[in-house]
Amino acid sequence: MVQTGSRTVTVLIGFFLATVALLMVLPFINVIAVSFSSSRAIVSNEVTLWPVEFNLRTYQNLYRDGNLIRSLQNSVILTVGGTLLNMVATTLIAFPLSRPGLRGRKVFLGMIIFTMLFSGGIIPTYVLVQQLGLLNTFWAVWLTALVSTWNFFIMKTFFSTIPASLTEAAAIDGANDVYILVRIILPLSLPAIATLTLFYAVGHWNSYFNVMLYITRSRLHTVMVVLVQMIRSVDPQLLETAADATELTRFMTPEGVQAAAIVIATVPIMLVYPFLQKYFVKGVMIGSLKQ
Template structure:
C-alpha cells in the first residue's frame, strides 16, 4: 500500500510533465538533423530536390556513397585520419598528464609562476601567419608533425585534468611514498587508474578535434597521399559543386540520381559515424569526468 506522502501533488505532476515534454522536444530537435542527413544520403535526386525527404529515405539508393568511395581515395584518407587521430590523441594525453600531475601538487617549486605563464597562453595566441612561418622554418611542411607539435597540449584541458587530480586524496600518495614508491610509480599505478573518467573525457575531446580537423591539414599538408578524411570530403564537395555550375558535365553530377545535397549528406554521415560508434563506450566515464573535473579546484 502506497503512502499518501509518496503521491505527487497536481502542481508537481504538471511540472514533471512539462519537463518531459520540453526534454522530448529538445531531443527531437537535436536528433532530427542527423535523421535527415542519413535519409537524404540514401534518397534519390528527385526526392531531395522536391523536398520529400524528412525522416525516412525516399526512393532508396546508394549512389552518393558509390560516388564517394569509387576511386578508393576516401578509404585511404580515412586511414590517414585514423592514424593522425590515434597518434595525436596519444601525444595529447601524455603531455596533459605530464603537465597536470606536477601542477596539481602544491609542493612543486615555482608552481605559481608556471600556472601564470600557462594561463597567459590562453589569452594571447600567435595567429595563423606566425605559426605558418614557424612550421615552414622548422622544415615540418608536408608532415604530420606540423599538425601534432603545435597542438600537443590544450591549456584548458590541462587545467581540467589538474582540477581532477587535485581532488584525489593525498594520503594515498603519501602511503605509497612511505612504502618506497617513486613519483613515476605513483603516477602510473595509483594516480592514472583513479583518473580514468577524466582520461576518457579528454581523450574523446582530443579525438573529436583531430578527427574533424581539416584547416591545418589544408595549410601544412601539400601531398594528396597525406590528406585526411575531412579535407578529402571538402574537396569532393567542391568538385561536385563545380561540376554542377559547369552544367553537369562532371561524372559525379551527370547521374540523374545524384545531387550535391546527396553527396553532402553522405559526407556528413561518413564523418560523424565513427565518433558516434565510439562515444557509447566512453559515455559513462565521459560524463563523470567532465562533471568532476570542471567543478573541483
C-alpha cells in the first residue's frame, strides 16, 4: 500500500518489526546451539547463538538410550493413524451435511455447533473412555478427537462452494452419492484436503495432553509427553521431585539432553513448514468466510 508520510517512520517501523521477528527466533537458535555444545560449555553458561566445543555426543547418547527413538515412533504412528481417521471421518460427515436438501440437516448442524459451546469436560470423557476399555491405547486419543468441529466447518464450506451443476449432471446420469463424492467432489477438493491433513497432523504431532491423559504406560508415550516429563523434572533449581525423570537425565547435562530432544521433536515440523505456511493461511481464510 502506498502511503504518504515520512521515510523515517517507515524505516523505524521496519526496524521495530525486524527486531520483534528476530526476538521470536533467537530462542530456537540458542537451543540448537546448546544441543550441539559440550556439557562443560553448557554448565559454565558459555553458549549463546553458536555451538561451543561442537560435538554430537548428546544426540548419540539419546539414540543409544532408545527411549526417545521409541517415543518418536509412537508419535509417528499416532500422527499418521490419527490424521487418516480424522480425514475419513471429517469427509464422511462434511459431505452429506453440505447437501442443502438433506432431511434433518439443521438438527445435525445445530447439535454439532452446540458441542462447541458446551462440553461434559475432562472427567466425564475420561470416565467414558475408561468404561469403554480404551485406556492405554491410541484409540482413546484418536476417537475422542475424531472430528474437529472447526475443521468440519472448513470442509463443509469448501464442499458447498463446488458448483451444483457438476453433481447434478452426474446424478441425472444415474450416479449415486458415493460415486459423486469419490469421483467428482474429492478430486476438486485437493486444496482443502491438503490444508486439513496438515491441520490435523500438526495437531497430533504437537499435542501432549490427550496422550498424557489416556496413556499412562510409558512404552506408549509420544515424544512430546517425554519432553514434558523431562522439562517438569529437569531443572534442579525447581522443587519438583525427580521421580518421573527418565534414565536419560542421569548421565548427561539435563540442559543439553532437553535441548537435543527439543530439536529432534521440532525437525518434522520444520520439514513441512513451507507447506504449513501456504496451506494454513488458506485454511484460515476458508474458515473465516463462514463461521
